[in-house]
Amino acid sequence: MNIDFGLDPEFSWYVVLLCVSGAAMLSIAAAKGFEQSDGARVLSALAGAGFLGYGLYLGFIFEGDSYWMFFQAFFLPVLLVVNFVRSVVARRAERPRVKRD
Incomplete structure (x- = not known):
């Protein structure tokens, strides 16, 4: 396993964030x-x-010295989560409210 926060914390956090972002986007889908x-x-x-595939590849299979780090790749999950939350809020606003006595 390539994740070692003591040896290379930047790489390790990148792998963790890729996997978390990938799992979140798959859940939204x-x-x-x-x-x-x-x-x-x-x-x-x-x-x-x-994202999840690349994160798993880097975390468990990768044996090289250099890798591609896409910082802009984390903007897409944020945009997709914002779009998802907006759709949930819009749907709840459209539901009729029930009065409770």
């Missing part, structure tokens, strides 16, 4: 019952699978 377009769902699934 799999969430049913929310108003997500098919395009947003597919984008979340593809990006999530890519």
Whole structure:
């Protein structure tokens, strides 16, 4: 396993964040019952699978000295999570409210 926070904390945190971002995006893509377009769902699934796959590759298979670090790759999960939360809030606002006596 290549994750060693004492030896290379930048690489280790990068791998952890890739895996967490990938898992979050896959969860968003799999969430049913929310108003997500098919395009947003597919984008979340593809990006999530890519992030999780690259994170697992770097964490468990990678044996080289150099790797690609995509800092801008963490903007996409933030945008997808914001879009998902907006859709959840919009759906809740559309539901009729029930008065309780």
